[in-house]
Amino acid sequence: xxxxxxxxxxxxxxxxxxxxxxxxxxxxxxxxxxxxxxxxxxxxxxxxxxxxxxxxxxxxxxxxxxxxxxxxxxxxxxxxxxxxxxxxxxxxxxxxxxxxxxxxxxxxxxxxxxxxxxxxxxxxxxxxxxxxxxxxxxxxxxxxxxxxxxxxxxxxxxxxxxxxxxxxxxxxxxxxxxxxxxxxxxxxxxxxxxxxxxxxxxxxxxxxxxxxxxxxxxxxxxxxxxxxxxxxxxxxxxxxxxxxxxxxxxxxxxxxxxxxxxxxxxxxxxxxxxxxxxxxxxxxxxxxxxxxxxxxxxxxxxxxxxxxxxxxxxxxxxxxxxxxxxxxxxxxxxxxxxxxxxxxxxxxxxxxxxxxxxxxxxxxxxxxxxxxxxxxxxxxxxxxxxxxxxxxxxxxxxxxxxxxxxxxxxxxxxxxxxxxxxxxxxxxxxxxxxxxxxxxxxxxxxxxxxxxxxxxxxxxxxxxxxxxxxxxxxxxxxxxxxxxxxxxxxxxxxxxxxxxxx
Numbered sequence: 497x498x499x500x501x502x503x504x505x506x507x508x509x510x511x512x513x514x515x516x517x518x519x520x521x522x523x524x525x526x527x528x529x530x531x532x533x534x535x536x537x538x539x540x541x542x543x544x545x546x547x548x549x550x551x552x553x554x555x556x557x558x559x560x561x562x563x564x565x566x567x568x569x570x571x572x573x574x575x576x577x578x579x580x581x582x583x584x585x586x587x588x589x590x591x592x593x594x595x596x597x598x599x600x601x602x603x604x605x606x607x608x609x610x611x612x613x614x615x616x617x618x619x620x621x622x623x624x625x626x627x628x629x630x631x632x633x634x635x636x637x638x639x640x641x642x643x644x645x646x647x648x649x650x651x652x653x654x655x656x657x658x659x660x661x662x663x664x665x666x667x668x669x670x671x672x673x674x675x676x677x678x679x680x681x682x683x684x685x686x687x688x689x690x691x692x693x694x695x696x697x698x699x700x701x702x703x704x705x706x707x708x709x710x711x712x713x714x715x716x717x718x719x720x721x722x723x724x725x726x727x728x729x730x731x732x733x734x735x736x737x738x739x740x741x742x743x744x745x746x747x748x749x750x751x752x753x754x755x756x757x758x759x760x761x762x763x764x765x766x767x768x769x770x771x772x773x774x775x776x777x778x779x780x781x782x783x784x785x786x787x788x789x790x791x792x793x794x795x796x797x798x799x800x801x802x803x804x805x806x807x808x809x810x811x812x813x814x815x816x817x818x819x820x821x822x823x824x825x826x827x828x829x830x831x832x833x834x835x836x837x838x839x840x841x842x843x844x845x846x847x848x849x850x851x852x853x854x855x856x857x858x859x860x861x862x863x864x865x866x867x868x869x870x871x872x873x874x875x876x877x878x879x880x881x882x883x884x885x886x887x888x889x890x891x892x893x894x895x896x897x898x899x900x901x902x903x904x905x906x907x908x909x910x911x912x913x914x915x916x917x918x919x920x921x922x923x924x925x926x927x928x929x930x931x932x933x934x935x936x937x938x939x940x941x942x943x944x945x946x947x948x949x950x951x952x953x954x955x956x957x958x959x960x961x962x963x964x965x966x967x968x969x970x971x972x973x974x975x976x977x978x979x980x981x982x983x984x985x986x987x988x989x990x991x992x993x994x995x996x997x998x
Contacts (some may be wrong), residue, residue, distance in 0.1 A: 515825075523795055532619060537556075542619075543616055544612060546611070546615050547608045547609075547611035547615060549611070550604050550608050550611065550780055551604050554600045554777075556770075558600070570925050595730065600777045600780070602777070604780045605947065607784040609784075610784050610787040610788050610791075613791070614755030614759065614791060615755075616883055617791070620748060620752075621748045621751075621752035637706065637709045641706035641707060643706075644699065644705075644706045645700040645703055647699040648700055648702075648703050650699075651695045651699040652696055653697065655689065655693055656687040656918075657692075658814075659692075662688075665678065665682045665685045668681070669682050688741050712807065717935065747794075747796055748966060749822070749826070750794040750795070750822065750826040752789045753794070753823050754791050754793065754794035754826045754827070754829045754830035755790055755791055756833035757790055757829065757830025758786045758787045758791070758831065758833065760830075761830065761832075762783040762789075764869070765782065765783065765786075765869060765872060766779065773898070778916060790836075793829045793830075793840070794830065797826075797829065832868070834868075838859075841856060856881075857919070858883060859881065859882075859883035860879070860885060860911075863885070863907050863914065864931060865903070866907060873898075874897075877897065882911040882914050883911075885908060886908060886912045886913040888904075890904050892906060906932065909932035909933050909935075910931055911931055912930070912932075912933040912987065913925070913930075913933040913935075913992065915986070916983055916987065921974070921975065927973075928972040928974065929972075933987045933991065936980075936983060937984060937991070940969065940980050941984070942961065943962075943965060943977075943980075944980075944981055944984045944985075945961065966980075
């Protein structure tokens with residue numbers, strides 16, 4: 497029994513009542529927190545409605561698949577019989593346990609709960625961006641005033657340069673009144689000076705508006721502080737959200753963008769599985785993990801940024817270029833959960849002084865034809881790196897995944913070659929037209945020499961292949977003949993061992 501079966505057994509047979517109760521408690525708690533943050537229950541109902549997309553997709557899938565379930569059972573049974581009788585009972589039992597309605601209900605609950613949490617962060621972030629607190633509004637206004645002062649200085653400098661240019665052109669024209677080129681230069685200089693003067697006036701107006709805004713906010717802040725001192729007893733009893741009102745604005749925005757990235761990933765994953773008729777209940781658990789990790793990764797990253805970056809602390813908000821970079825990073829951490837995990841793993845290894853494992857660099861994405869969602873599907877079957885794929889049970893994958901035998905064999909053949917290559921050799925072999933283990937064996941077989949006996953591997957009595965031809969073929973793959981001999985020997989032995997076991 498794997499981890500998924502054990503988890504389902506724990507929830508569905510023993511503790512599903514506790515699971516439902518805990519989910520209900522989380523829902524009620526975040527509803528209270530959300531109300532305290534925004535003070536509007538209508539938005540809570542909207543959040544719950546948006547989070548209901550997961551059960552809606554599940555119900556739609558079950559409805560569409562209702563007439564096809566019997567055909568799927570027949571397909572699974574026929575495939576298991578064709579592959580091996582040992583799969584038959586296991587696959588039928590697993591099909592019945594994985595696709596029953598109660599299993600869908602249990603798996604959907606965490607996805608709905610985390611979607612509600614994510615939507616709450618998003619709405620609070622949008623609300624806070626439109627209704628800044630007085631301190632944040634004043635800080636933004638002062639930053640706007642500083643930018644306006646810089647713009648005025650720059651505009652005045654440009655206007656001065658344009659005026660000097662106009663005087664120079666006018667003096668030249670006075671010396672040569674009939675020169676048409678100088679007349680044109682004077683006209684252009686006058687136009688440029690007029691534009692610069694207009695820019696100066698615009699910058700001065702912007703500066704005046706910023707000064708008025710700062711003055712207004714400072715007066716409001718002083719009046720608010722006085723009012724608070726008069727009736728502080730009333731404000732001291734006011735309630736606030738324990739979560740949303742205590743998170744920094746930057747962290748709150750990062751959680752919202754991370755949730756959006758994870759949500760887009762989940763929607764694409766659901767669409768892929770829906771259209772390929774492979775939407776298992778475990779997909780909703782995967783969506784729940786993606787939503788959680790997208791928000792958790794961003795909380796860690798941006799909390800660290802706030803702790804170590806004086807720029808973020810002094811500004812109090814993420815603005816300008818920092819806002820663009822922060823939004824892209826936050827969204828990416830949510831949309832690419834596997835890449836985020838790898839990045840955190842590398843950081844952890846470096847921080848702890850541990851050497852990185854070779855398997856961590858053997859990503860499935862190195863295989864041609866395996867995209868982000870193919871990788872997700874193979875991960876569900878316990879295939880996380882090239883080693884797992886090279887030694888995978890193709891018959892079982894053919895039964896349990898929507899991929900064809902030709903597609904799976906091509907991936908396995910690629911992974912076998914990639915396992916034996918160093919990182920710098922991969923592109924050279926691909927440019928040489930060799931992307932799989934069998935392609936290399938077929939290409940090098942006429943020129944292979946056994947490294948141990950230094951003779952033609954096909955027949956020891958035959959003379960050795962032409963050294964010039966061996967070198968020519970090796971150069972095409974940007975390798976040396978001895979390296980290809982070693983690869984040929986290793987891959988041949990591996991495939992022969994697989995054939996014996998099969």
